[in-house]
Amino acid sequence: MEEMKFDKSVFFDMSYGMYILGVMDGERPTGCVVNTVFQITSEPSVVAVSVNHDNYTNGCIKKTGMFTVSILSESAPQEVIGTFGFKSGKDTDKFASVPYTMNEAGLPFLPDNTCGTLTCKVVDSAELSTHTVFFAQVIGGVRRAAGDPMTYSYYHKVKNGKAPKNAPTYLKDEDIPKTAPAEKWVCGICGYVYDGSQGPFESLPDDWKCPVCGAPKEMFKKQ
Ligand SMILES: Cc1cc2nc3c(=O)[nH]c(=O)nc-3n(C[C@H](O)[C@H](O)[C@H](O)COP(=O)(O)O)c2cc1C
The missing domain is CATH 2.30.110.10 (Electron Transport, Fmn-binding Protein; Chain A)
Incomplete structure (x- = not known):
């Protein structure tokens, strides 16, 4: 079968x-x-x-x-x-x-x-x-x-949001099909996509935090 x-x-x-x-x-x-x-x-x-x-x-x-x-x-x-x-x-x-x-x-x-x-x-x-x-x-x-x-x-x-582990609908990254070819910096905690308003992501200060969930800069991943 x-x-x-x-x-x-x-x-x-x-x-x-x-x-x-x-x-x-x-x-x-x-x-x-x-x-x-x-x-x-x-x-x-x-x-x-x-x-x-x-x-x-x-x-x-x-x-x-x-x-x-x-x-x-x-x-x-x-x-x-x-x-x-x-x-x-x-x-x-x-x-x-x-x-x-x-x-x-x-x-x-x-x-x-x-x-x-x-x-x-x-x-x-x-x-x-x-x-x-x-x-x-x-x-x-x-x-x-x-x-x-x-x-x-x-x-x-539209909001490009994610769900955390406690949400019943949470999906692991590997379960989500990859579709977006354009490069963007995405918060690994809440899914916020950096909007570029403070210059290139790489040049943001080390103590910069996600404006949505407060995660540190190192939690962002390039996609
Ligand atoms: C889009 C979204 C949907 C969520 N849905 C649920 C849900 O249905 N049930 C649940 O237990 N948590 C859900 N969560 C997770 C909780 O909101 C999250 O764990 C929160 O931090 C719990 O806060 P508390 O510890 O103050 O209760 C969801 C989160 C998001 C962002």
Whole structure:
């Protein structure tokens, strides 16, 4: 029998959105980027989200049983995704650099560059080997006119973004087909492509850092 083919880049054709989970860590707001929110029932309205066991946000959801989902629009800056998707609330105060509002349930959400926000209460969960899938009833929803929602595919293709190891959709470099012939300097952590605004990459100072995730210059690779 022929060996089963498994081209992992097939996952790039699955469609997802881009979201920021907002949670409370005691008195402090925190959260992270996820692409794995989807609605699973209508009455009651229940969504599911998959959160890595190592993400600080996971423990906060388990403690409080509540979270918000801010739906990122295409206008969301890379810095927001860099802060919420590549740094941890363990050692970073993420909301210190991103404008936020507290809702009536006492949870943080992003009012800017988002199409809307759901407020969710956990009703069940499933533990997988690396992730917890939380099932949560949507108890509040606000819609904002902020352009089109950002899809995961838009994030990859237009924003040139990557997903870190904790994202369920993470792919190793060798699983991604190489297509780009033009030379560019790409951050090995978050996928940011140096825009050349400060001169040639080679002449940037040694202490220069990725403007999105803060990775040092040596983490950039020429492609
Ligand atoms: C595009 C993108 C999608 C992501 N999707 C998920 C996801 O669905 N689930 C998850 O657990 N982590 C996901 N992550 C990774 C977390 O956002 C990341 O590990 C974050 O640093 C965790 O922060 P925390 O430790 O403060 O919770 C994603 C990151 C990016 C950039």
